[in-house]
Amino acid sequence: MTGIVSYGAYVPYWRLQRSAILGALGSGGGRGTRSVASFDEDTTSLGVEAARIALRAAPAGYEPSALWFSTTEPAYFDKTNANAIHAALALPSSTATADALGSVRSGLAAAWAAGSSGGLVVLSDIRTGMPGGSDEATGGDAAVALAYGDGPEVIAEFVGGATSTGEFLDRWRLPGDPASRQWEERFGEHAYLPLVEEAVTDALKSAGVAAADLDHVVLTGTHARAVKASAKVVGARPEAYADDLTTTIGNTGAAQWALVLADVLDKAEPGKTIAVVTLADGCAVTLWRTTDAISARRPAPSVQDQLATTRDDLTYASFLTWRGFLHREPPRRPEPDRPAAPPAFRTTAWKYGFFGSKDESGFVYLPPSRVSMATGSVDQMTPVRMADVQATIATFTVDRLAYSLSPPVVAAVIDFDGGGRFQCELTDVDPGSVKIGDRVEMTFRRLFTAEGVHNYFWKARPIRAASTQRGQ
Numbered sequence: 499m500t501g502i503v504s505y506g507a508y509v510p511y512w513r514l515q516r517s518a519i520l521g522a523l524g525s526g527g528g529r530g531t532r533s534v535a536s537f538d539e540d541t542t543s544l545g546v547e548a549a550r551i552a553l554r555a556a557p558a559g560y561e562p563s564a565l566w567f568s569t570t571e572p573a574y575f576d577k578t579n580a581n582a583i584h585a586a587l588a589l590p591s592s593t594a595t596a597d598a599l600g601s602v603r604s605g606l607a608a609a610w611a612a613g614s615s616g617g618l619v620v621l622s623d624i625r626t627g628m629p630g631g632s633d634e635a636t637g638g639d640a641a642v643a644l645a646y647g648d649g650p651e652v653i654a655e656f657v658g659g660a661t662s663t664g665e666f667l668d669r670w671r672l673p674g675d676p677a678s679r680q681w682e683e684r685f686g687e688h689a690y691l692p693l694v695e696e697a698v699t700d701a702l703k704s705a706g707v708a709a710a711d712l713d714h715v716v717l718t719g720t721h722a723r724a725v726k727a728s729a730k731v732v733g734a735r736p737e738a739y740a741d742d743l744t745t746t747i748g749n750t751g752a753a754q755w756a757l758v759l760a761d762v763l764d765k766a767e768p769g770k771t772i773a774v775v776t777l778a779d780g781c782a783v784t785l786w787r788t789t790d791a792i793s794a795r796r797p798a799p800s801v802q803d804q805l806a807t808t809r810d811d812l813t814y815a816s817f818l819t820w821r822g823f824l825h826r827e828p829p830r831r832p833e834p835d836r837p838a839a840p841p842a843f844r845t846t847a848w849k850y851g852f853f854g855s856k857d858e859s860g861f862v863y864l865p866p867s868r869v870s871m872a873t874g875s876v877d878q879m880t881p882v883r884m885a886d887v888q889a890t891i892a893t894f895t896v897d898r899l900a901y902s903l904s905p906p907v908v909a910a911v912i913d914f915d916g917g918g919r920f921q922c923e924l925t926d927v928d929p930g931s932v933k934i935g936d937r938v939e940m941t942f943r944r945l946f947t948a949e950g951v952h953n954y955f956w957k958a959r960p961i962r963a964a965s966t967q968r969g970q
Contacts, residue, residue: 499648499649499650499652499655499789500613500646500647500648500652500655500656501613501646501647501648501652501653501654501655501656501786501789502644502645502646502652502653502654502763502786503556503557503560503645503646503647503651503652503653504552504553504555504556504557504560504644504645504653504795504797505552505555505642505643505644505645505653505756505759505760505763505797506548506549506550506551506552506553506554506555506642506643506760506797507548507551507640507641507642507643507756507757507760507761507797507800507801507804508544508547508548508551508640508641508642508804509533509640509747509801509804509805509808510533510534510535510536510539510544510639510640510808511536511807511808511809511926511959511962512533512534512535512536512808512809512812512926513531513532513533513534513746513747513808513809513810513812514531514532514534514810514812514814514817515531515810515811515812516528516529516530516531516532516635517529518812518813518814518817519629519630519634519635519814521814522814522815523629523630525630526629526630526631526632526634526635527635528635528636529745530744530745530746531745531746531747531748531810532635532636532637532638532639532747532748533638533639533640533746533747533748533750533808534639534812534817534820535624535639535820536820536904536925536926536943537816537819537820537902537903537904538903538904538925538943538944538945538957539624539639539943539944540571540573540624540944540952541569541571541572541573541579541622541623541624541641542567542572542573542579542582542583542622542944542952542954543941543942543943543944543954544622544624544639544640544641545567545569545583545620545621545622545641545643546582546583546586546587546942547641547941547942548620548622548640548641548642548643549565549583549587549618549620549643550587550885550886550942551643551797551798551799552618552643552644552645552797553587553618553643553645554797554798554886555795555796555797555798556645557647557651557795560645560647560651561589561590561593562589562593562612562616562617562618562645562646563593563594563615563616563617564593564594564595564596564611564612564615564617564618565580565583565584565587565589565593565594565595565596565617565618565620566580566595566596566597566598566608566609566611566612566617566618566619566620567579567580567583567595567596567597567598567608567619567620567622568597568598568599568604568605568607568608568609568619568620568621568622568752569599569605569621569622569623569624569751569752570599570600570601570602570604570623570625570671570751570752571623571624571625571751572597572599573944573952574952575599578595578596578597579597579599580595580596580597580620581595582850582954583595583620585846585850585851586850586851586852586885586942586954587851588847588850588851588853588883588885594617596608596611598611601752601778601779602719602720602751602752602754602776602778602779603778603779603780603782604752605619605621605752605753605755605756606755606776606778606782608621609621609644609756612644612646613644613646613656615646616646616647616648617646618643618644618645618646619643619644619646620641620642620643621641621642621643621644621752621753621756622640622641622642622752622753623639623640623641623750623751623752623753623754624639625637625638625639625748625749625750625751626676626677626821627677627678628676628677629818629823631677633677633678633680634677635748636722636744636748636749637748637749637750637751638743638744638747638748638749638750639748639750640747640750640753640757641753642753642756642757642759642760644756650791651791651795652789652791653763653788653789653791653792653795654763654772654786654787654788654789654792655786655787655788655789656784656785656786657705657707657771657785657786657787658701658702658704658705658706658707658784658785659701659704659705659782659783659784659785660696660697660698660699660700660701660704660782660783661697661780661781661782661783662693662694662696662697662700662780662781663693663779663780664689664693664779664780665779666685666686666689667681668680668681668685668686668689668690668720668721668779669681669686669720669721676822676823680721683721683722683723684723686721686723686724687721687723687724687727689724690719690721690724690727690728690777690781691724691727691728691731693777693780693781694724694728694731694732694775694777694781695731696781697775697780697781697782697783698731698732698733698773698775698781698783700783701773701783701784701785702785704785705785707771707785709732709733709734710733710734710735711771712734712735712738712771712772712773713738713766713770713771713772714738714740714762714766714770714771714772714773715729715732715734715738715739715740715772715773715775716740716742716755716758716759716762716772716773716774716775717729717732717739717740717742717775718742718749718754718755718758718775718776718777719754719776719777719778720749720751720777720778721777722744722749724777725742725777728775728777732773732775734773740758740761740762741758741761742754742758743757743758743761743801746805747805754776755774755776757801759772759774760801761800761801761802763788763792763796764796764800764801764802766788766792767788767792767793768788768789768790768791768792768793769787769788769789769790770787770788771785771786771787772785772786772787772788773785773786774786799962803962804962807962816904819903819904820903820904828901828902828903829898829899829900829901829902829905831899831900831901832901833901833948834901834945834946834948834953835948836948836949836950836951837948837951837952837953845865847866847881848865848866849954849955850954851883851885852883852884852885852940852956853866853881853882853883853884854866854881854882854884854918855867855868855879855880855881855882856879856880856881856882856917857870857871857872857873857875857878857879857880858870858872858873858875858878859872859873860917861917862882862884862914862916862917862918863879863918864884864914864918864919864920866879866881867879882918884914884918884920884940885940885942885956886940887914887915887916887918887940888914888915888937888938888939888961889912889913889914889915889918889920889937889938889939889940889958890912890913890915890935890936890937890938891910891911891912891932891933891934891935891936891937891938892910892911892912892913892919892934893910893911893934894908894909894910894911894924894932894934895908895909895910896908896929896932897909901946906929907923908923908924908927908929908932909921909922909923909924910922910923910924910932910938910958912938912958922956922957922958923945923957923958924938924957924958924959924960925941925943925957925958925959926941926959926960927959927960932960936960937960937961938958938959938960938961939958939959939961939962940956940957940958940959941956941957941958941959942954942955942956943955943956943957945957
C-alpha cells in the first residue's frame with residue numbers, strides 16, 4: 499500500500515479583508531478575506547513551517563528519500579531553494595533536494611516525483627497581482643507538505659489517477675514581471691473542459707470507481723470560471739465537493755489543491771474515496787482512499803485551527819508595502835549589511851537547524867558554545883535541536899526606531915523548556931498585548947534581504963492554537 503503517510507499545512511497569521519481594497523482604490527476587492535504572508539515570510543519560510551507540521555505527524559523514524567519544493571514565486575533563481583528547507587528541517591545530507599518552479603503544474607510534477615520515491619513534497623506560494631486587479635483580491639498565501647511512503651502507516655492510499663495535457667495560452671507571466679496575465683475567460687473554459695472530461699474519465703476507469711461513489715472531491719485551478727464549470731463534468735454528488743477555501747484564504751496557486759486536500763483529510767473518516775482534480779495547463783486527477791490510520795495521526799494544528807487564530811485586520815497599505823508595491827521611508831537607521839556566505843556556511847546547524855549545545859551538567863548554550871562554563875571542558879558538547887521546543891518570555895522591549903518593514907520591532911529574552919535562554923525578535927505579535935510570561939514557539943523567517951541575499955533565521959511567535967511540541 500503506497501500513499502500519504504503524513505501532511506501539514508501552514509496558513510499565515512495575517513489576512514486582508516478584500517473590502518479594504520475597494521475602500522482604498524474605489525475598485526477591486528470583493529467579499530471575504532485572503533491570507534497574506536508577513537513581511538518576514540517568503541515561499542521558502544512558508545514551506546519550512548508546513549514541513550515541520552508534516553514531520554511532527556509522520557510515523558516514528560520516518561525520513562524522506564528526497565525533498566521536492568515547488569512554487570511560482572521562488573526566493574532565488576539559479577540556486578536550489580529546497581536546500582534551505584532541508585537545512586531548517588535538519589534532514590540528513592543524504593536526502594536529495596530539487597526545485598520544480600514556475601507554474602502550478604510544476605507542483606503536480608513535484609508531487610508525482612515525491613510520491614514515486616517515498617519523498618516529501620513542499621508546495622508553497624505567495625500570490626498577488628497589480629493593485630486593484632482580480633489576482634490581488636482572489637490570491638492567497640500558504641504552504642502544504644505531503645510525506646509519502648508505504649506500509650501500514652499510510653493514511654491515504656493512492657488508488658488511481660490520470661492526466662491530460664493541452665497547449666493553450668490561458669495564464670502566463672514573463673520573467674521579471676510583478677503579476678500574471680490572463681486571456682479572456684470564455685476561451686479558458688472552452689479549452690479546459692474537454693481536458694477535464696478526459697482526465698476524470700480515465701482516472702475513474704483506472705480505479706474502478708464511479709463518480710457517484712466519490713465521497714470528497716477537491717476541485718481547484720487558477721481559472722475560476724473553468725473550475726466552476728468542471729463540477730458538472732466530474733459528475734459527483736453536489737455535497738461531495740469540498741470547500742475550496744477561496745472565500746477565507748484565497749487561491750494559493752501551487753499549494754491550492756494540496757491545501758484543500760489537507761482540509762479534507764483533517765475531517766475525513768477512514769474508508770472514504772477522495773478525488774483531487776486540478777486544472778493547470780491541462781488537468782490532473784488523483785484518487786485516494788483514507789485508511790484506519792488517519793484517525794490517530796492527524797497533524798496539529800489543522801487548517802481550520804490555524805484560520806481560527808489569524809488576524810484579518812491587516813491594512814491595505816501594509817499589504818502593498820510587504821508586497822513591494824508601496825515604497826515607504828524606513829526608520830533613519832543604517833540598513834543591514836549583506837550576509838556573508840562563509841560564516842553562514844560554518845554555522846549552518848545554528849542558523850538553519852537552530853541547534854544549541856548542551857554540556858555534561860545539562861546546561862544549554864544558545865548560540866552553541868565549545869567550552870562548558872560549569873566544567874571548563876572543551877568540545878565535549880552534545881548538539882541539541884531547539885527549533886521545536888517551546889519557551890516563555892522572560893523580558894521584552896518594543897523598539898520603534900529599529901529597521902523593519904513592519905515597525906515597531908519587539909525583542910525578547912526567552913527561556914526554553916528544559917533549559918536555554920535566548921534573545922530574539924518576536925513576530926506575528928501585537929506589541930500592545932505582549933507580556934512577560936507569555937508562551938512562544940520558534941518559527942523560521944527571513945530577517946531581511948540585502949544586496950540580493952536573503953538572511954534566514956529563527957524568530958519566536960505566540961503559540962497558535964493546537965500547536966504541539968516535539969521532543970529534543
